[in-house]
Amino acid sequence: MPNERFIERGSHKGKGLAVFTSGGDSQGMNAAVRACVRMAIYLGCKAYFIREGYQGMVDGGDNIVEANWASVSSIIHRGGTVIGSARCAEFRERAGRRKAAYNLIQKGISNLVVIGGDGSLTGANCFRNEWSGLLDELLESKKITPEQRKKFDVLHIVGMVGSIDNDFCGTDMTIGTDSALHRIIEAIDAIVSTAYSHQRTFIMEVMGRHCGYLPVVTGIISEADYVFCPESPPPFDWPERLCNKLIQASENQDFFILHAI
Incomplete structure (x- = not known):
């Protein structure tokens, strides 16, 4: 043929x-x-x-x-x-x-x-x-x-x-998402060593806009203890909620992912 x-x-x-x-x-x-x-x-x-x-x-x-x-x-x-x-x-x-x-x-x-x-x-x-x-x-x-x-x-x-946020329906992964996730994990791998060495709580802020793909997947891969995603529009008490989580984290030496929108 x-x-x-x-x-x-x-x-x-x-x-x-x-x-x-x-x-x-x-x-x-x-x-x-x-x-x-x-x-x-x-x-x-x-x-x-x-x-x-x-x-x-x-x-x-x-x-x-x-x-x-x-x-x-x-x-x-x-x-x-x-x-x-x-x-x-x-x-x-x-x-x-x-x-x-x-x-x-x-x-x-x-x-x-x-x-x-x-x-x-x-x-x-x-x-x-x-x-x-x-x-x-x-x-x-x-x-x-x-x-x-x-x-x-x-x-x-x-x-x-072309969006690192993976925030568009109809496509499995947008252009730039995989690379952004890769860079985030690289940064976390470097920071975690210092966090463990000094027994400190660390917060990583990542992008994501109105889609939580990057913070959620990053949190799973990096074994983060919390993924904090402020709602849009955020509630009036979200800074207080974050502070309370930080106080708890400082006692447990936890690791945070903060979703930026």
Whole structure:
């Protein structure tokens, strides 16, 4: 039986695809960027980086650059994101999103891959919903031609969740979670030795936002005696509750994980 490919090489030749990272950085973003660019090249697309997230999309110009196979070489092991990430107040306004739409059309881009958290993906969904109206406004102001309006009628978006908190449904583990957990355990392994040597109580504060994955799993793996997670909004007595636990812990030389939200 002949070897059949799920997607044929060059099957999307001539299309423009851009990838960008937005919001807080997380380890694994560079691996995701690399995979997107190389898959786009395999499909025959023109691949682009958008530097500095939505800010680069709004500013345009040199912030939207074509990428090739070598552009993503030797980045898979690096933390953070090599194409930069920034929050953009201008993109929250329709005028800013209209600028972003214009810049994408000038580069021939109608396919986006956004790698980011809740705010980044929410912004991408808003952009997609408004796309048709934004193009109508650009056509009315004669910034784009009727041919461009027809060619780029639909904006296709793929969201990849870059968040250390593992706080997104529909995916087993978000980009950056495993690395964050690994770093936390490394830090605890180093601190525990000092805690035992001096018979002291130690508190480790970890991230997690409104999801308790990191503190709970960290608490289990590190054999913490308590995992303290302030509710959101926290009750008025949570500082007192924490102090009482600390007093008990000091007597027992216990170990704490404090969940930061």
